[in-house]
Amino acid sequence: QKEVEQNSGPLSVPEGAIASLNCTYSDRGSQSFFWYRQYSGKSPELIMSIYSNGDKEDGRFTAQLNKASQYVSLLIRDSQPSDSATYLCAVNMLRNSGGYQKVTFGTGTKLQVIP
Amino acid sequence: NAGVTQTPKFRILKIGQSMTLQCTQDMNHNYMYWYRQDPGMGLKLIYYSVGAGITDKGEVPNGYNVSRSTTEDFPLRLELAAPSQTSVYFCASSYPRDATGETQYFGPGTRLLVL
Numbered sequence: 001q002k003e004v005e006q007n008s009g010p011l012s013v014p015e016g017a018i019a020s021l022n023c024t025y026s027d028r029g030s031q032s033f034f035w036y037r038q039y040s041g042k043s044p045e046l047i048m049s050i051y052s053n054g055d056k057e058d059g060r061f062t063a064q065l066n067k068a069s070q071y072v073s074l075l076i077r078d079s080q081p082s083d084s085a086t087y088l089c090a091v092n093m094l095r096n097s098g099g100y101q102k103v104t105f106g107t108g109t110k111l112q113v114i115p
Numbered sequence: 116n117a118g119v120t121q122t123p124k125f126r127i128l129k130i131g132q133s134m135t136l137q138c139t140q141d142m143n144h145n146y147m148y149w150y151r152q153d154p155g156m157g158l159k160l161i162y163y164s165v166g167a168g169i170t171d172k173g174e175v176p177n178g179y180n181v182s183r184s185t186t187e188d189f190p191l192r193l194e195l196a197a198p199s200q201t202s203v204y205f206c207a208s209s210y211p212r213d214a215t216g217e218t219q220y221f222g223p224g225t226r227l228l229v230l
Binding site: 004008103105108 | 219
């Protein structure tokens, strides 16, 4: 089982719709969860982080975390063509107490917003 | 602040050649990382460093070496280039936030082609 798993897509949604991106992880001890956006040919950039169960909203973006089910999701409301990118889920898996804490990235989901 | 800078942007190597990928950050971050990203794949950690003078292996360290003599610089060395090292290389840095994990800031990437 992969440590962090995402559907590679592409996920196609019409402009103005809600895009829902999902991510599951294997380590129950994971503590921090991140969503990065990566445009084609560019480097990843952080768009959301979430640390506790529930929802966290930032503008059109909402991150949802369910530690019991070991999944984290990202909702993008009112999707725009400029949201078309690959979205990487990253999970902080505590490995060493007081030391380096490994962050593992999923392979990403490609989102296409159709005008 | 320039953030994380990487040089070169693109390089073609012949099999067996060596090169150094440069990475510099001006955010006074303790942690620095080197990732590689193959087409359609996620980020694979090559090496990381938690501070000057301290480095450790990631998931895919074979064929690479690193050093960290200063907080700002974290060069990645390829000694004997192989076609399997054709990839995009990203350097990242972060400031650890204890148990909550850390946001990673990525450089623009170096595209390497080994022929």
